[in-house]
Amino acid sequence: MAGPDAFRALFFEEAEDLLATLSDEIARLKSGERDNEIVHSIFRAVHSIKGGAGAFALDRLVGFAHRYETVLDGLRSDRLSLTSDLLRVVERSADHLSVLVEAARSETDTDPTVTAAALAVLDACLDGGAPTPGVPSVSVEPAPIFAFAPLSLDLDGIDDAPATQTFTIRFRPHPALYDNGHEPALLIAGLADLGTVRTELDLSALPDWTAAAITEPALVWTIRLDTAAGRSAIEDVFEFVEGLCELSVTDEAECPSPSEPIPAVEADMPAPAATTGPVPPIAPTAPATTSEGAPPRPTLRVDLDRIERLFNAVGELIINQSMIAQRVDDLQLHHDTDMTSHVESYRLLARDIQEAVMAIRAQPVKPLFQRMSRIVREAADGTGKQAQLVMLGEATEVDKTVVERLADPLTHMVRNSVDHGLESPDRRIAAGKDPVGTIWLSAAHRSGSVIITIRDDGAGLNREKVLRVAVEKGLVPAGAELSESEIDNLIFMPGFSTASAASLLSGRGVGLDVVRTAVQALGGRVGITSRPGKGTEFTIALPLTLAVLDGMLISVGGTSMIVPIAAVLETIRPLAGDVQQIGPEERLLSIRGRFVPIIDLAETLGFPRAATDDPAMLLLLVETEARGTCALLVDRVHDQRQVVIKGLEGNYGQVAGVSAATVLGDGQIALILDPDGIVAQSQSGPSQLAPPQAAPTETGNSQAGGPRAAALT
Amino acid sequence: MTKVQTMQDTASPLGEIELVVFCSGGQSFSLDIRHVREIRGQSAVTPLPHSPEEVLGVMNLRGAVIPVFDLSSCFGLGQTEQDARNVIMIAMNDTRTIGLLVQSVSEIVSIPHASIQDAPAMLGGPAQSHISGLIQLAEGMSRVIDLPALIQRRLPVPA
Numbered sequence: 001m002a003g004p005d006a007f008r009a010l011f012f013e014e015a016e017d018l019l020a021t022l023s024d025e026i027a028r029l030k031s032g033e034r035d036n037e038i039v040h041s042i043f044r045a046v047h048s049i050k051g052g053a054g055a056f057a058l059d060r061l062v063g064f065a066h067r068y069e070t071v072l073d074g075l076r077s078d079r080l081s082l083t084s085d086l087l088r089v090v091e092r093s094a095d096h097l098s099v100l101v102e103a104a105r106s107e108t109d110t111d112p113t114v115t116a117a118a119l120a121v122l123d124a125c126l127d128g129g130a131p132t133p134g135v136p137s138v139s140v141e142p143a144p145i146f147a148f149a150p151l152s153l154d155l156d157g158i159d160d161a162p163a164t165q166t167f168t169i170r171f172r173p174h175p176a177l178y179d180n181g182h183e184p185a186l187l188i189a190g191l192a193d194l195g196t197v198r199t200e201l202d203l204s205a206l207p208d209w210t211a212a213a214i215t216e217p218a219l220v221w222t223i224r225l226d227t228a229a230g231r232s233a234i235e236d237v238f239e240f241v242e243g244l245c246e247l248s249v250t251d252e253a254e255c256p257s258p259s260e261p262i263p264a265v266e267a268d269m270p271a272p273a274a275t276t277g278p279v280p281p282i283a284p285t286a287p288a289t290t291s292e293g294a295p296p297r298p299t300l301r302v303d304l305d306r307i308e309r310l311f312n313a314v315g316e317l318i319i320n321q322s323m324i325a326q327r328v329d330d331l332q333l334h335h336d337t338d339m340t341s342h343v344e345s346y347r348l349l350a351r352d353i354q355e356a357v358m359a360i361r362a363q364p365v366k367p368l369f370q371r372m373s374r375i376v377r378e379a380a381d382g383t384g385k386q387a388q389l390v391m392l393g394e395a396t397e398v399d400k401t402v403v404e405r406l407a408d409p410l411t412h413m414v415r416n417s418v419d420h421g422l423e424s425p426d427r428r429i430a431a432g433k434d435p436v437g438t439i440w441l442s443a444a445h446r447s448g449s450v451i452i453t454i455r456d457d458g459a460g461l462n463r464e465k466v467l468r469v470a471v472e473k474g475l476v477p478a479g480a481e482l483s484e485s486e487i488d489n490l491i492f493m494p495g496f497s498t499a500s501a502a503s504l505l506s507g508r509g510v511g512l513d514v515v516r517t518a519v520q521a522l523g524g525r526v527g528i529t530s531r532p533g534k535g536t537e538f539t540i541a542l543p544l545t546l547a548v549l550d551g552m553l554i555s556v557g558g559t560s561m562i563v564p565i566a567a568v569l570e571t572i573r574p575l576a577g578d579v580q581q582i583g584p585e586e587r588l589l590s591i592r593g594r595f596v597p598i599i600d601l602a603e604t605l606g607f608p609r610a611a612t613d614d615p616a617m618l619l620l621l622v623e624t625e626a627r628g629t630c631a632l633l634v635d636r637v638h639d640q641r642q643v644v645i646k647g648l649e650g651n652y653g654q655v656a657g658v659s660a661a662t663v664l665g666d667g668q669i670a671l672i673l674d675p676d677g678i679v680a681q682s683q684s685g686p687s688q689l690a691p692p693q694a695a696p697t698e699t700g701n702s703q704a705g706g707p708r709a710a711a712l713t
Numbered sequence: 714m715t716k717v718q719t720m721q722d723t724a725s726p727l728g729e730i731e732l733v734v735f736c737s738g739g740q741s742f743s744l745d746i747r748h749v750r751e752i753r754g755q756s757a758v759t760p761l762p763h764s765p766e767e768v769l770g771v772m773n774l775r776g777a778v779i780p781v782f783d784l785s786s787c788f789g790l791g792q793t794e795q796d797a798r799n800v801i802m803i804a805m806n807d808t809r810t811i812g813l814l815v816q817s818v819s820e821i822v823s824i825p826h827a828s829i830q831d832a833p834a835m836l837g838g839p840a841q842s843h844i845s846g847l848i849q850l851a852e853g854m855s856r857v858i859d860l861p862a863l864i865q866r867r868l869p870v871p872a
Contacts, residue, residue: 606762646777652771652869657762661778671761
């Protein structure tokens with residue numbers, strides 16, 4: 001089950017965590033903290049990435065990480081002093097490291113010249129850093145590219161090393177060592193880098209293979225190492241497994257009986273297989289069954305599929321709960337009956353479970369934000385600007401899928417803020433500002449949504465220019481009177497791009513309209529406020545999860561439907577005088593001095609209009625991308641509720657005007673409307689919309705009557 | 714490539730195949746039993762906007778949203794009349810699950826694989842593309858449905 005791919009995936013997951021640590025620690029250094037532990041922590045992170053990468057033969061990653069680690073080692077041992085220049089190098093190297101990790105994960109190539117340049121910068125630091133002589137250190141010796149290949153040890157080590165000492169290392173891993181993903185072969189390979197290694201593996205404690213459960217690792221290695229490097233170098237190799245194994249390092253001189261096998265504890269199979277040379281491949285198999293008896297860990301990695309399954313089941317539970325609640329309600333019991341209170345407890349329990357499951361999928365936006373700080377640096381370098389990123393509320397948690405799908409739009413917006421928002425240092429100084437521009441990236445929960453803002457302290461939007469460009473591109477008619485916020489929002493229109501000289505960064509022919517589309521696809525909204533000379537602020541409001549949706553239950557043509565609350569501005573019952581007829585079909589609603597087109601939802605969907613005695617119209621004002629505010633004519637508005645989103649694509653396909661479906665309390669399916677799709681349909685004209693196959697009307701009594709009661713079973 | 718070949722791959726050692734025989738639009742059809750997940754009484758269907766005539770809508774199958782097609786309509790035999798005997802066959806192909814509204818299910822037959830005859834080439838229209846073969850039963854001829862082709866043609870074109 002756990003094939004190489006699974007280990008690989010695990011490595012990349014861990015690498016991501018390590019990169020996050022790296023970025024955290026570097027941020028601490030930048031904030032002026034000077035603690036040797038920070039440097040150690042950075043070193044450990046890079047070292048762990050290197051070790052893992054070696055196991056997967058990611059040579060370029062290993063090569064770079066090694067050089068990086070060498071510089072960090074210099075810092076750690078005070079051979080290099082942490083100047084602001086060096087800190088910059090450390091930071092950029094971390095950026096490059098994450099680029100390489102990302103490339104390795106996606107198995108794409110990176111530009112080797114960039115890596116070469118980054119390596120050259122690191123080398124320059126080492127040369128300039130005047131290493132103190134006499135400090136024995138493994139990593140100073142030139143080793144351009146390591147290939148840590150597990151189980152293939154290069155045993156023809158450097159024999160001519162001066163003052164060779166022989167150490168005997170007895171190494172007995174605890175279960176936790178394996179649980180934490182360490183690999184004895186890599187440790188031994190690390191020793192082999194120091195000198196000549198002779199390994200003996202004591203299998204005597206290994207229980208019979210047929211034993212029911214092998215819970216304790218039984219392997220003990222006795223390693224004889226001839227090396228010029230001192231004891232500290234050996235201890236460095238085992239640095240990360242400290243406390244996870246029994247380790248004794250003895251000097252040959254001190255202990256003259258090195259190769260004596262460790263007496264087996266109640267061995268049924270006393271066959272100590274003394275081997276010289278490569279570790280037998282049997283080594284990793286025994287620990288595979290040692291998951292029991294491991295010390296408790298603070299976190300647990302779970303396959304996303306399992307959580308999905310749980311999540312789906314909880315969705316069903318919620319639906320089932322509302323079905324039962326509805327049935328009980330229909331019975332019209334007294335409020336104080338047992339049944340009513342049990343159903344209420346059931347409801348609360350179901351919500352609790354739902355929230356708990358959602359919390360499993362919730363992730364802090366921090367890793368996403370940290371990636372943005374790299375984007376800011378890259379964008380600033382690319383445009384010759386100076387910028388810093390300030391993050392707020394990065395612990396805010398959002399559903400995993402939202403975090404994932406937010407990465408691209410957010411990257412684009414952050415780039416945009418540096419590229420178009422901030423001024424060049426000269427202009428900033430002229431305006432009396434700090435030459436270093438600041439981008440604030442913040443996340444916060446607000447009433448069931450998460451609000452992400454990207455704010456810069458740049459010049460703000462040049463409204464005159466925005467309007468001029470929009471008129472030039474024919475997006476608005478010349479001479480149109482637009483409010484300030486309307487002008488600001490023009491930059492989200494497709495085909496709008498103010499960059500007079502298309503820059504490499506955000507001017508890739510992709511405008512902010514793509515961002516808006518992406519955010520809307522997540523069920524969110526994006527807004528902008530700008531103050532001239534002070535800066536621009538983009539606000540993204542997103543649902544906390546993509547699995548449930550706050551919707552308004554309406555009925556149209558006798559069919560129940562859900563309209564996402566995010567799109568609904570208000571519901572309104574217009575007075576007779578507020579509705580104006582334009583031509584034979586079109587009607588407009590006059591509301592607070594504006595005219596809003598009315599869209600007959602039943603007609604647009606091809607449903608028959610429900611015959612109502614109520615002549616008054618019921619309108620739902622919705623915000624759409626293509627036509628701004630529109631009024632949807634509906635038959636009834638029932639209530640607001642949270643619904644579980646069910647895709648239509650799985651078994652059928654996309655349906656215009658419908659984004660998904662949900663199951664209502666009575667087991668009926670209700671479609672979730674996509675207001676933009678509806679508006680787009682109604683715009684294409686009724687002739688196209690009423691093709692002969694208007695199924696529901698023709699089948700008349702059978703289907704068109706909307707939700708028929710479940711006929712029979 | 715054809716359905717008949719795939720059936721042979723997994724057919725029983727005797728080369729027998731089990732078919733569910735049912736009636737739709739006054740004609741007899743049959744479907745490989747391995748495609749049939751269950752047979753349900755007619756239940757509520759939510760209509761989809763602007764769907765073709767044969768797409769009745771979507772129904773709730775234990776939390777999954779599945780489309781329901783009127784089989785009679787798929788073969789151009791007109792809409793199935795509303796009747797208490799109508800049933801929905803839940804059929805599955807790879808990952809897609811659909812419902813087929815039919816008039817009634819009559820029997821399950823086990824026949825030698827070789828007795829499925831190729832549909833004559835002269836058939837045109839939906840019959841040609843949705844029928845993989847013909848079988849002779851005591852009551853008369855039954856049309857063996859090519860479910861993958863039937864489903865494929867009913868799916869909306871991705872936007």
